[in-house]
Amino acid sequence: MTARDHPGAVDPYASKHGSASIAVEHYDLDLTYRVRTNRLAGTATLRLLTREAVEEVSLDLVGLSVEKVALVGARLARFTHRGGRLVLRLAERVPARTALTVVVSYGGTPTPTPSPWGPVGWEELTDGVVVASQPTGAPTWFPCNDRPSDKATYRTSLTVDNPYRVLAHGVLVSRKGRASTTTWVYEERHPTSTYLASVQIGRYEEHVLAEDPVPQLLLVPGELRAPAREHLDQHGDLMSLFTTCFGPYPFETYTLVVTGDDLEIPLEAQGLSIFGANHLSSATGEERLVAHELAHQWFGNSVSVASWQHIWLSEGFACYAEWVWSEASGGASAEAMARLWHERLSTLPQDLVLSDPGYPNIFDDRVYKRGALTVHALRGALGDEVFFGLVRAWTARHADTSVTTEDFRAHAREHAADAGGAVLERSVEKLLDAWLVDVRLPRLSAVPA
Ligand SMILES: [Zn+2]
Structure with missing residues (x-):
């Protein structure tokens, strides 16, 4: 059971965020930001549907003040904003599938919010802003239903001082300059998880890294232009490898942002990834990270997790994509990477269930690496043709939606049955049990009989 299927169900991985009683369809954010004073203000208009009969609508908004709330579609009795929850109390109970529009006027000084993995969300750079929200940072800059499964479309209008450049997710639809400010408007037509909604602000130059099959752009401060271009000179090859392996790139463009800090x-965010200056240097930068972040556009961003419980579906595949790129670009083979990591994992405590690691462990490196090993074991059992066919069918079938581990298991069983009948289906089922459900690390080569 997941919160996606059952509005009333409590998701232990939701960390008191979001609400299963509503589904937001669209966010319209109309915001102004002063870089010098770190002051954000504006209006968020949320179009949503109730998923069950409700007497209140609750949203997440952390560290900013609410000035006014208006509601269309039901009568608002009052609202409260405490402990990061903006709760709209309705004058009367409304049934499931009621369309509501919530308009929130808000503002303040946005700061990252603490999480078990460090501060996340809107963060000032030395000269600009980075928004990195995974998993719970989205409410630091807009009121939202902060759950990865509640995907919505967006229009983001952000007015900033010149000469700062704004990147938001989606497609830039207008850019209007005035004497001292510019308004940037982006439209996102792909349903997007709140943690993947993003704005990046800085004195960035734009460069085209490659054009095919979609524009791959680089936003970088002028002083980092040369190392960034050198570090990313194979990006076109990386993109074409991944479209061959994983299916068409899911969005209109891909932008890599390199911050001055x-x-x-x-x-990763929707249609973009953010790297620090340190990720470019030969001493601290790793090419695998560029592959990892790009792979998230398929695994995590287009095909999202219905709950953080299923994070191996994002991180396992993104990590496996690093190995696929390593092999294709003349580095260690995926098999060699799998053996290396299997050996390392075998020396670590084996007390974690990949399909249900527990909320505090969702970013544990064992989830990433065992996830990648699961993908590799499945590839070994099915052979390349069936395996990559399965992966491309997975990204096509679930594009713009969210998924669970059980969805993946059913998909894998289906492809195994098509390729090798009941025998292969059974052996894939056992293999996935061993990797996803058992605590003990399975042997790498053995497909359980
Ligand atoms: Zn990742």
């Missing part, structure tokens, strides 16, 4: 880790 160092960042702890690179991070």
Whole structure:
């Protein structure tokens, strides 16, 4: 059971975020930001549907003040904003599938919010802003239903001081300059998880890394132009390998942002990835990270997790994509990478169930690497043709939606049965049990009989 299927169900991985009682269809954000004072203000208009009969609608908004709330589609009795929850109390109960529009006027000084993995969300750079929200940082800059499964379309209008450049997710539809400010408007037509909604602000130059099959752009401060271009000179090959292996690139463009500051880790957002200056240097930068973040556009962003419980479906595939790129670009083979990591994992505590690691462990490296090993074991059992066919069918079938581990298991069983009948289906089922459900690390080569 997941929160996606059962509105009333409690998702232990939701960390008191979001609400299963509503589904947001569209966010319209109309915001102004002053870089010098870190002051954000504006209006968020949310179009949503109730998923069950409700007396209140609750949203997440952290660290900013709400000035006014208006509601269309039901009568608002009052609203409260405490502990990061904006709760709209309705004058009367409304049935399931009621269409509501919530308009929130808000503002303040956005800051990252603490999480078990460090601060996340809107963060000031030395000269600009980075938004890196995974998993719970989205409410630091807009009121939202902060669950990965509640995907919505967006229009993001952001007015900033000149000469700062704004990147948001989606397609740039207008850019209007005035004497001292410019308004940037982006439209996102792909349903997007809140943590993948993003804006990046900086004094960036734009460069085209490659054009095919979609524009791959680089936003970089002028002083980092040369190392960034050198580090990313194979990006066109990487993109074409992944479209061959995983299916068509899911969005209109892909932008790599390199910030002037160092960042702890690179991070993906919808149609873009963010790297720190440190990720470019030959000493601290790793090519695998560029592959990893790009792979998330298929695994995590287009095909999202219905709950953080299923994060291996994002991180396992993104990690496996690193190995696929390593092999294709003349590095270690995927098999060699799998053996290396299997050996390392076998020395670590084996107390984690991949399909249900527990909320505190969702970013544990064992989830990433065992996830990648699961994908590799499945490839070994099916052979390349069936395996990559299965992967491309997976990204096509579930594009723009969210999925669970059980969805993947059913998909794998189906493809195994098509390719090798009941015998292969059974052996894939056992293999997935061993990797996803058993605590003990399975042997790498053995497909359980
Ligand atoms: Zn990742």
